[in-house]
Amino acid sequence: MRNFTYYTPTKVFFGKDTHKQIGQIVEDYGFRKIMVQYGKGSVKATGLYDEVMASLAAHGIEVVECGGVQPNPTLDFVHEAIRIARETEVEMILAVGGGSVIDSCKSTAAGVPYDGDVWDFHSYKASPQAALPVGCILTLSAAGSEMSASAVITNEALCQKRGFGSPFNRCLFAVCNPELTYTVSPYQTACGIVDSMAHTLERYFIPCAPTDLTDRIAESVLHALVGAGKTLMEDPHDYEARATAMWASSVSHNGLTGCGRGDALAVHQLEHALSGEFTAVAHGAGLAVLLPAWARYCYRRDLPRFAQFARRVWDVTAQDDEQAAREGIDAMAAFFKFLGMPTTLREFGVSAAAIDRLCALTTRNGERVIESVVPLDDAAVKAIFESCC
Amino acid sequence: MRNFTYYTPTKVFFGKDTHKQIGQIVEDYGFRKIMVQYGKGSVKATGLYDEVMASLAAHGIEVVECGGVQPNPTLDFVHEAIRIARETEVEMILAVGGGSVIDSCKSTAAGVPYDGDVWDFHSYKASPQAALPVGCILTLSAAGSEMSASAVITNEALCQKRGFGSPFNRCLFAVCNPELTYTVSPYQTACGIVDSMAHTLERYFIPCAPTDLTDRIAESVLHALVGAGKTLMEDPHDYEARATAMWASSVSHNGLTGCGRGDALAVHQLEHALSGEFTAVAHGAGLAVLLPAWARYCYRRDLPRFAQFARRVWDVTAQDDEQAAREGIDAMAAFFKFLGMPTTLREFGVSAAAIDRLCALTTRNGERVIESVVPLDDAAVKAIFESCC
Numbered sequence: 100m101r102n103f104t105y106y107t108p109t110k111v112f113f114g115k116d117t118h119k120q121i122g123q124i125v126e127d128y129g130f131r132k133i134m135v136q137y138g139k140g141s142v143k144a145t146g147l148y149d150e151v152m153a154s155l156a157a158h159g160i161e162v163v164e165c166g167g168v169q170p171n172p173t174l175d176f177v178h179e180a181i182r183i184a185r186e187t188e189v190e191m192i193l194a195v196g197g198g199s200v201i202d203s204c205k206s207t208a209a210g211v212p213y214d215g216d217v218w219d220f221h222s223y224k225a226s227p228q229a230a231l232p233v234g235c236i237l238t239l240s241a242a243g244s245e246m247s248a249s250a251v252i253t254n255e256a257l258c259q260k261r262g263f264g265s266p267f268n269r270c271l272f273a274v275c276n277p278e279l280t281y282t283v284s285p286y287q288t289a290c291g292i293v294d295s296m297a298h299t300l301e302r303y304f305i306p307c308a309p310t311d312l313t314d315r316i317a318e319s320v321l322h323a324l325v326g327a328g329k330t331l332m333e334d335p336h337d338y339e340a341r342a343t344a345m346w347a348s349s350v351s352h353n354g355l356t357g358c359g360r361g362d363a364l365a366v367h368q369l370e371h372a373l374s375g376e377f378t379a380v381a382h383g384a385g386l387a388v389l390l391p392a393w394a395r396y397c398y399r400r401d402l403p404r405f406a407q408f409a410r411r412v413w414d415v416t417a418q419d420d421e422q423a424a425r426e427g428i429d430a431m432a433a434f435f436k437f438l439g440m441p442t443t444l445r446e447f448g449v450s451a452a453a454i455d456r457l458c459a460l461t462t463r464n465g466e467r468v469i470e471s472v473v474p475l476d477d478a479a480v481k482a483i484f485e486s487c488c
Numbered sequence: 489m490r491n492f493t494y495y496t497p498t499k500v501f502f503g504k505d506t507h508k509q510i511g512q513i514v515e516d517y518g519f520r521k522i523m524v525q526y527g528k529g530s531v532k533a534t535g536l537y538d539e540v541m542a543s544l545a546a547h548g549i550e551v552v553e554c555g556g557v558q559p560n561p562t563l564d565f566v567h568e569a570i571r572i573a574r575e576t577e578v579e580m581i582l583a584v585g586g587g588s589v590i591d592s593c594k595s596t597a598a599g600v601p602y603d604g605d606v607w608d609f610h611s612y613k614a615s616p617q618a619a620l621p622v623g624c625i626l627t628l629s630a631a632g633s634e635m636s637a638s639a640v641i642t643n644e645a646l647c648q649k650r651g652f653g654s655p656f657n658r659c660l661f662a663v664c665n666p667e668l669t670y671t672v673s674p675y676q677t678a679c680g681i682v683d684s685m686a687h688t689l690e691r692y693f694i695p696c697a698p699t700d701l702t703d704r705i706a707e708s709v710l711h712a713l714v715g716a717g718k719t720l721m722e723d724p725h726d727y728e729a730r731a732t733a734m735w736a737s738s739v740s741h742n743g744l745t746g747c748g749r750g751d752a753l754a755v756h757q758l759e760h761a762l763s764g765e766f767t768a769v770a771h772g773a774g775l776a777v778l779l780p781a782w783a784r785y786c787y788r789r790d791l792p793r794f795a796q797f798a799r800r801v802w803d804v805t806a807q808d809d810e811q812a813a814r815e816g817i818d819a820m821a822a823f824f825k826f827l828g829m830p831t832t833l834r835e836f837g838v839s840a841a842a843i844d845r846l847c848a849l850t851t852r853n854g855e856r857v858i859e860s861v862v863p864l865d866d867a868a869v870k871a872i873f874e875s876c877c
Contacts, residue, residue: 100727100732100735102504105499110495111494113492114490114491117491308728311732312708312735312736316708319704319707320704326700350744
């Protein structure tokens with residue numbers, strides 16, 4: 100087990116009707132004037148927006164609206180939100196939405212007290228030394244941003260999608276009502292299951308000394324997500340499955356499944372290149388294509404671990420480690436397919452001609468090798484992208 | 489899944505040599521003058537005390553010493569510590585020790601800004617509205633107090649051992665170096681394994697709606713603790729096992745294994761009566777006697793759950809739920825015995841004559857019924873105590 104620091108201060112209000120407490124929660128923290136960010140309007144269509152505003156108004160909270168965050172939230176939007184937040188002197192930022200909205204809020208919050216360009220954080224030129232507090236009302240189980248230390252933004256001018264980690268990226272609070280995800284489409288639900296699984300799965304395969312408890316917790320999260328995914332493809336209104344998917348997505352990325360291992364997400368680096376370049380690609384769908392390809396590229400380098408994954412998560416019974424490992428990866432790929440996920444880049448309209456560009460984006464023109472079961476240099480990244488063309 | 493609030497803000501510095509960072513950690517939080525509480529001197533014998541003081545001195549931290557906390561920490565000691573903390577105007581309290589020292593610090597910290605008697609909190613006459621910050625350097629994997637919201641103190645005048653929960657009881661930080669537990673005796677190591685298991689196990693059996701993810705995480709914690717316990721009885725210096733036991737004890741009581749279920753610890757109520765009245769009884773040893781007795785009293789009321797526990801934690805293969813449940817309880821009892829734990833109250837020198845008194849203490853003279861698989865009224869408590877005489 101590696102040494103680690105575990106810091107997950109986000110206060111989570113989980114369960115039915117919890118979003119109706121938002122005015123009380125904000126008041127209890129002592130905030131009087133807040134910015135509210137949300138997406139393209141689905142929160143208005145569902146009535147959530149009205150409920151949130153009513154609760155805030157009932158507690159006398161002044162609101163500065165900032166709607167229109169898009170999936171793969173952009174740096175331009177964040178710049179504008181920072182300008183407004185400074186001008187209006189809001190005391191905190193409330194995200195009403197999924198990971199994109201929360202990440203937009205986190206980046207805004209870190210940018211407000213910073214003299215330079217907030218992109219400095221995303222490009223690792225600087226680290227935040229302060230940030231406005233961020234809270235959220237979660238509407239999508241996927242990114243885990245409600246409890247995570249990371250924020251991902253797309254710089255459209257540079258065609259770069261970049262995340263950075265910081266304790267200042269931890270939400271002060273997260274309001275998580277699984278019922279708010281009833282209206283999420285089957286496709287987006289599936290993307291969320293895959294993304295949630297990836298956050299645990301990628302940490303699970305970080306090469307390191309044994310971590311028995313973290314392994315078992317990780318397997319629990321994966322097991323629960325598979326079960327919830329299967330149920331939700333049948334019945335999107337199953338409360339227990341929605342609740343399991345939502346809590347699992349938070350636990351999967353709050354640091355717990357990395358304790359003693361680390362938090363590096365290798366396959367996410369490939370996917371950020373993919374959906375940064377092809378912005379119509381849903382992050383979870385990109386991961387669903389890349390995860391099996393990555394696993395097939397790597398598994399021979401750590402057969403015992405892939406075999407453990409196969410046996411404990413996918414109930415594979417094969418005695419031989421290589422056979423078990425292969426069956427486990429096949430079971431994972433089959434599950435993603437069952438969820439309705441694509442299995443090739445072609446299904447996104449991405450041709451082999453794009454691969455060199457994706458490799459360059461992933462390895463930053465060969466400047467970095469990504470830690471993984473097999474270290475991912477240019478050649479490895481290329482081989483993985485090619486294998487899922 | 490029940491609605492829940494999850495709030496675990498303690499920053500954990502986990503791993504080898506982490507205690508040597510204590511001066512830097514305290515300085516980073518901005519504290520200049522702190523109280524240090526510790527126990528009966530073992531921290532001096534091991535050299536830990538000197539290392540801690542050297543690190544604090546190197547960072548210019550002024551220390552007010554307050555040694556001599558005893559196992560089952562007393563209200564009298566806390567009163568005196570509160571007086572000293574007020575007089576010296578310390579800014580935070582650092583516990584160097586196990587759960588007893590940490591709980592003493594928590595109670596002291598809550599008492600300092602409170603006008604009344606701190607026992608008001610333990611007897612539920614009042615709730616803390618403020619507290620000094622508490623940090624700890626953990627030397628024993630057992631109570632989970634380093635991350636928990638609870639603090640247990642013994643009022644010797646009333647012969648009462650009482651815990652209370654509060655967000656103010658959450659440590660600001662916890663320094664957890666598994667190597668510091670190498671010197672813990674096999675008996676105390678075993679007691680710690682049992683106590684750690686109990687925190688998860690008792691939540692696991694709270695009657696409520698399904699909680700698939702929490703179940704699996706709970707089973708992971710129990711599995712890991714059983715494995716670590718077996719290894720440590722053979723080799724007390726196995727780092728990975730010490731690390732697993734330490735991290736599991738924190739996770740077991742930080743709220744995670746109660747998410748969607750609740751945090752009521754039924755068997756702990758019986759044990760607090762036992763070790764409150766017979767102060768030589770080690771808490772974990774008391775639990776080792778009471779847990780199987782409680783399980784045998786209750787299991788028929790929730791056979792599917794006890795059968796799940798048996799199959800997933802103890803690898804019982806019996807098809808019949810009743811048989812599986814019984815085999816699971818037997819396996820748990822056998823494991824406690826393997827750890828060298830007592831199996832009867834008699835081994836503590838507690839005779840049948842004491843049972844009425846223990847019942848009265850547990851149910852507070854019949855004033856409360858304890859939530860459990862079977863609600864524990866006077867008659868139930870009596871039957872459980874009698875069954876392990």
